[in-house]
Amino acid sequence: MKKPIIAIDGPAASGKSTTARLLAARLGLVYLDTGAMYRACALQAERLAVPLDDLGAIEALMDEIELRVEFEGGMNRIFLGDEDVSRLIRSEHISQQASAISAQPSVRLKMVELQRKIASGGGFILDGRDIGSYVFPDADFKFFLVADAEIRAQRRFDELKSRGLDADYQEVLEDINRRDENDAGRALAPLIKMPDAIEVDTGNLTIEEQVNVLYDVIMQKRGNAKIYLAEHSGFCFGVRRAIQMAIEAKGQGQNVCTLGELIHNPVVVKQLAAQGIVVCDDPTHLENHTVIIRSHGAPREIYEALEASGNTVVDATCPxxxxxxxxxxxxxxxxxxxxxxxxxxxxxxxxxxxxxxxxxxxxxxxxxxxxxxxxxxxxxxxxxxxxxxxxxxxxxxxxxxxxxxxxxxxCLATQQRQKATADLAQHADVMIVIGGQNSSNTMQLFHLCQRYCHCHKIETEAEIQPQWLEGKKIIGLAAGASTPSQTILSVYNRIKEINGEPERVTTIGEVPLYKEESC
Ligand code: SF4
The missing domain is CATH 3.40.1010.20 (4-hydroxy-3-methylbut-2-enyl diphosphate reductase, catalytic domain)
Structure with missing residues (x-):
């Protein structure tokens, strides 16, 4: 599923950048601070003493400028050449200069080109004056934030005061009005509300409320897929019992090994090995070991041979x-x-x-x-x-x-799991079956699901391909008897992430189970 491009436009001090930054964090997207890019242009012009009204000189400056944006922990780092100027561009003086330089067509063209290059792959939220109308006219979501000039002036005034700066409300209001006029009257890409943009009046909203409004609109329009886990997925009674017996045996003695992998799951096998419970595939030369017979059981001659060599057999064969x-x-x-x-x-x-x-x-x-x-x-x-x-x-x-x-x-666990998986697969648009590549019961689930819908079998979340989920409304998960809860959780969280829902769950109980009435 391609990540969206979200455009947030609006006049000065309408709350665009704070909303964009918080919304990006909530949706797991990247916020591109386009205003910071114009500030960097203004800083460079000042350093090179380029007059802002000299069109030729500004054009030459844009030909030469080496402006780069890096993203780190939700923040934008702005570079001029190799120099990180993220802090330097935050002064009030540069802010004024940025407003002036951004009106120059050559600057706008250059920055728009850069913004498109950075964000065209999707997964970005951009704020500005012309994002939805000019930079990304095909943006997946467009918002246009408005508020009365007086309210915006008050916000700006409060912000300047909170930063310890000298400010006069009347002057701030005049500046806001002047900027509005400049934005609306600009020859190239003036500030306009596009017909497909959703207007949000932020005048009486707190910043949290603003973010909530946009978030709800996006969620509603995307109609995010529902993700369900088939009941009885994951470790069965026999597997849990075998792992428990192996750990207890290790607690009581040295030289503990399992005859073959205890369960068909590389993650669990690795975890057991880290605890000193290793895998032995050839029992012929084993002596004085504690040997765990796994839940699959073993041929009867193996028991006799192991005991004859002085080994202690712990029989974890499933009942x-x-x-x-x-x-x-x-x-x-x-x-x-x-x-x-x-x-x-x-x-x-x-x-x-x-x-x-x-x-x-x-x-x-x-x-x-x-x-x-x-x-x-x-x-x-x-x-x-x-x-x-x-x-x-x-x-x-x-x-x-x-x-x-x-x-x-x-076994009852298998029957219950197969029935629950089939029930879900009949209603799902796609099923993802999680389990070890060698797991027979996982393979059974996979074949079962193939009767009803598209189906993919994976061992870990790293194998999920976003295109599997494109356009799917109901995504079903099922897991074999040897799949740990942690793996199911990771798969669930990865699918949520691909769907643009960054909230992670931390316990298996939070993953919605499929019941007939779920859909
Ligand atoms: S027989 Fe059933 S309960 Fe026993 S280990 Fe196999 S799947 Fe699990």
Missing amino acids: YVKRAQQLVQEMSAKDYQVIIMGDEHHPEVVGMRSWGNGSTLVLAPGSTPELVLHSKVCIVCQTTKKPEDLAAMSAWFSTKVQELRIFNTI
Whole structure:
């Protein structure tokens, strides 16, 4: 989503620059202080003793001037060559000179060229006299701030006094009136309210109220997208339990490792490694370690080998996976041919299969065996598969065997997450599924969402491309069982930032959950 250009025009002392600066901070945009650029021109003219009414000399000055703006913490730093003149240009004297020099066409043309160069990519708020009419006539939002000359004069007078400067109200009022006349009568790009600009009378508004008025208009017109998180997203019970068991084991002893990555999420794996809980992929040479069996479980021969080498096994196999393993073992012992619906090489399935016997088969969802060997068949399922795939496979076997036992071993957390994600995807314009690249349950969510809308799978917020969100009204988020809350939060905040809403949330409870009535 392209960031907007916001033009705020109006006469002197109408509150443009303060409003622009505060609004930019609120919207996460950059404020370009165009007035400071004219001040820098005035300073340079004074340094080189160029008379402000000498058109030729001013033109030559503009050909030579090396003016640069840098942005730092919401502030503009103005450079002439390599010199930072941000402070020097703030004097009242330079302010008067800036007003005079800005009336010169060559100065305006030069500054407009520079302003367009800086801000044309979007994401800027500019204030001035001709931003919406001349500098950026196609600005996304145009505001025209007005207030009675007396009110503006009073503001200016108060400001000068607050800076300890000598001021006379009548003189200030006359100066304001003179500036208004100059601004309106200028040959090039005079001060005018464009038909598509929204006029805001700031006469009776505090600065906060001014900012609120503009902010509300922008939010209303942009119709900012709603962002929802599918319920049951993120860490499931089994993953939380495994992490807790690993941390507790580390607290009780040295040499703690997990057999394979504890969960399919590089962020969490790195965090655990920082606590001394490392990953071991090859258990054959492990001795005297505390070895955590992850929530996926492990083949039964691994348990025996680890214990034979003097290791302590902490079994964090998820109870849902454990139940599936036990069913494979029990039903095999009862002479059923066990069919495991799942991904053959997924560690959970490799582990489950080891509890069966020579006739145990693994079938991917949607596939069928070349021949059925047994008349008694039992189907169990990788815990993260889809119920409809299990139903389809069961239907196929029901016509092929004499006796069929079906165990829905899809875990409750997975079923709830898939249902909530599908509900949201049916109403969203785009879904972003967050999870590790190797995470099977994240991949399931991704495929599920693809049925209903555009969908992208990411590991972190850095992968989000703003164009994915362009023109989208409802953005859905879903996260796999191994995705930490912190990652979900970062993704949510990044999307808000792209949408021009800089307020960040800091807890997962602040991310709106999708309920049927949400849309
Ligand atoms: S997804 Fe389900 S089976 Fe897998 S660890 Fe989580 S709760 Fe257990």
